[in-house]
Amino acid sequence: MYIIKFLQSFGEYLLLMGRSFQKPERFKMFLRKYYQEVMALGVNSIGIVLLISLFIGAVICIQMKLNIQSAWMPTWVSGYTTREIMLLEFSSAIMCLILAGKVGSNIASELGTMRVTQQIDALEIMGVNSASYLILPKITALVSIIPVLVTFSVAAGIAGAYCTAYFADIITPSDLTLGLQHQFTQWFFWMGVIKSLFFAFIIASVSSYYGYTVRGGSIEVGKASTNAVVSSSVLILFSDIFLTKMLS
């Protein structure tokens, strides 16, 4: 039973993506919408990304230094592990999980409300491909802005680590710098960026699917918004395993 329901939803999802990835009627209208979405989904998320990354960077550094590092380990261990955790997992996967909550519920409730108030029907009646007009800009905007968010997140994490060095005397700045520079592999950064591109696509497309296909009223919009967050989070976690294996 569940399998049939899942396959049905997945089929609907694919059909919706097919309709979304069609050439926009007016490129100018697409650009206008794209710009709005970059602002709404990307730029408006910078604050929360910086805040969370700063604190997590600081906390990882403290944990490493106080609870993991022992006398026989080299002094660079704390800085080194902080950097690798941020680059490899936090700034891509965990940050996208957080964004799935913020951006996913935003997308699903916006599209769901448009559906139940017949705004999507109004677009269709005008002869506009509503899926392409509404969903394509969201997906392209989030996918294109996510590398920026990842970069900001890494930078904020490292800034957080330095805060523990300069303001809390947990670790000496020179030890931290030594660790941060130890055996730097540039590919790890790109790996995070590539993973985040997939995650951004999952967040935008899955949340759009739940919002666009709402039937009913405000209660269903609320449910769709919850489903969007849960499903995109689960999908991010699953795909993270495969992506990490493939890219390593």
Add this chain to the structure above:
Amino acid sequence: MITVDKLYKSFDDRQVLSDINTEFHNGKTNLIIGQSGSGKTVLMNCLVGLHEPSQGHILYDGRDLTAMSKRERTLLRREIGMLFQSSALFDSMTVLDNVMFPLDMFSTKSYKERRERALHCLDRVNLGGAESKYPNELSGGMQKRAAIARAIAMEPRYLFCDEPNSGLDPKTSLVIDKLISDITHENNITTVVNTHDMNSVIGIGENILFIDKGHKAWQGSNKEVLTADNKRLNDFIFASDFSKQLRQDIIANMAG
């Protein structure tokens, strides 16, 4: 002219429309009336293609909607304006942007011309001055009028209105009715209006289709509706004792 030919519509095993045959004429306000739940909205949604009919054909001046490809349908829809029961204005845009939206999307005119056309439409519905407001800052009647302005922005050949005056006071209803009827005559549009407002029926009903439980039960004009001797139609239109009395008086008057 829109021709409906042997239209049937069912949801799962529930028959909502059966054997609807009718014509909606150019330059006339065509009304669909009937009790709540009789299938008016479903019929209108079939007409514009938001629902697929289970059987039958819908011809727009000879062009069969039910046989059209997706692309042909999209093109036809650019000749259609529609006013939804809930107005369905885009709440992220100002009133002016709402009215300009179809023009921005499809018109090849310059920005200045498009803006002028939108302002003209807003003036036409007496909303001049409200163009920079957002839909949630408007009253229900103003939202309806803004939605009419958006529906006529592209100079449609076919205009559909689902309950344009539900939830409005009688006076505002009259304004909206007059607007719809004037626009229809000015531009020779084929207008189809869903309503259960008796003032509209008498006021602007040039061609009235009465639907009862999904069946076509009567068709005629507002002149004929008063004197028609169709029991179910009379029960519907003259529902209260007061209006039954009124009908008797009118008929007596005519006879005398």
